[in-house]
Amino acid sequence: MDTEDPIARFKDRFYLNEGEIYMDGNSLGLMSKDAENSLLRVIGEWKKLGINGWSKAEVPWIYFSKELAKLMAPLVGAEEDEITIHSSTTVNIHSVIATFFKPNSKRNKILVDDLNFPTDRYAIESQLLLRGLNPEEHLVVVESKDGRTLDENGIVDKMNDGVALVFLPAVLYRSGQLLDMEYLTTEAHKRGIYIGFDCCHSAGAVPHKLSEWGVDFAVWCNYKYLNEGPGGPATIYINRKHFDKRPGMAGWMGYVPEKMFDLLNKFEPANNAGGWQMGTPHILSMAPLEGSLKMYNEAGIDNLREKSLMITDYMMYLIDNKLSQYGFIIGNPREGHRRGGHVALEHEDAVRINEALKDMGVIPDFRQPNVIRLAPVPLYISYHDVWVVVEKIKEIMDKKIYEKYEKKRGIIA
Structure with missing residues (x-):
């Protein structure tokens, strides 16, 4: 899907930290060279x-x-x-x-x-x-x-x-x-x-x-x-x-x-x-x-929306097939015409999982009481990035890495 993505080239025009996947563009978008x-x-x-x-x-x-x-x-x-x-x-x-x-x-x-x-x-x-x-x-x-x-x-x-x-x-x-x-x-x-x-x-x-x-x-x-x-x-x-x-x-x-x-x-x-x-x-x-x-x-707003719907569909597919066994729930509407640009991932330990993700190179976003917001912004997030994020969440759950963290949000969540 990445090789067929008509707007994949725009990712190179953003400042992305090596080894980090930025999933918080619905709070603060990244700086572009433009x-x-x-x-x-x-x-x-x-x-x-x-x-x-x-x-x-x-x-x-x-x-x-x-x-x-x-x-x-x-x-x-x-x-x-x-x-x-x-x-x-x-x-x-x-x-x-x-x-x-x-x-x-x-x-x-x-x-x-x-x-x-x-x-x-x-x-x-x-x-x-x-x-x-x-x-x-x-x-x-x-x-x-x-x-x-x-x-x-x-x-x-x-x-x-x-x-x-x-x-x-x-x-x-x-x-x-x-x-x-x-x-x-x-x-x-x-x-x-x-x-x-x-x-x-x-x-x-x-x-x-x-x-x-x-x-x-x-x-x-x-x-x-x-x-x-x-x-x-x-x-x-x-x-x-x-x-x-x-x-x-x-x-x-x-x-x-x-x-x-x-x-x-x-x-x-x-x-x-x-x-x-x-x-x-x-x-x-x-x-x-x-x-x-x-x-x-x-890039064109219609192209951005098309990719946004496809990449969030893919993220939800991975969540359903890889994460549902750990108690994760998708809190956003499933239908394309009823959802915006992010996926609302719910879990009773969301605040601790959110912190673990940050230490593993994924920048998500926690919202009370139990939501991890993941925004695969189409200009700078790839389908492979989404796959990596879900694999990291699976690792956090398999190894119980989240248990190292306090069940308490930071001043800025």
Whole structure:
């Protein structure tokens, strides 16, 4: 399968440690030579141009977010003016909720789920409290029946007349379930409800059609599957039908571009997603994303998804045939259309097995209470790598190597 892999060549463009297999690209993607080159170019521009880099760099820094939006748009099925690269995911959640949540006497609730990454819930509860609303009354929580997945029909059942806004994950960070975003968007709009998604675990792993589906807004980070680098700026998507809305959290970089440096006191937002920018762009942190996105477009998101589904199928096949006897369970959905880019491997001793894997040259990822997340990122993981990982897990179990480790996670799991 490796010899027939049409995107196998991209592995050579990443920095991979000898003797190590990196299975944690769903938390932090690896550095590519492409990302390094775009970063070094921008560092050189700062060195030579100073402040003139804003207007005279190869990609003038004032337009950098716009240039990245062009490269990002095909990966998520959006128009380039519907995207802006800005700040962090959590700040962007605050921004979109502040924009789209306009409670009144009839509609004054936000619908979320109980499996989403907690920062989303923290931000939403903060926004409710800022409006004097009690989260216990104004937060509608869809609960999972199995602790792993969500039922889309159950979500729709909760979309009642009191709900003004729905905010959900595209892919669940623990189990890897991919929600049916098109169906949920259609059902929300039938009821007059705005809907947005956290695409942190889907952008770069799964093709989206955000504009075609009519999604109102979305946010995601770029340092996981998109390999931007630690803490790099995140993305906001605003459907063009909402360009007339005033951004809920305004700042000078969201001003109409041609008037920005008039420095007027009355805010006039740009008539596109750029209006949701607030502060000065993080140029050095954004720079690696240019090289990474160019490589993604070269590989093709559909090719990446095809390999991702095949390589995770292969991993699950190996788990079923080599590891099930040791008590391992696959916690993610099996169907291709219902899963993202990682496999959720469950075991009662997951935290100790996870530590043993790290000492054996495999970089996995533990999530409470019992999940080892394994992400065979298609750009830099081979089918042989997957086979080696499963063999190492089998060795850990056969030799009881995991028993050497404390049943306690580290500060960073």
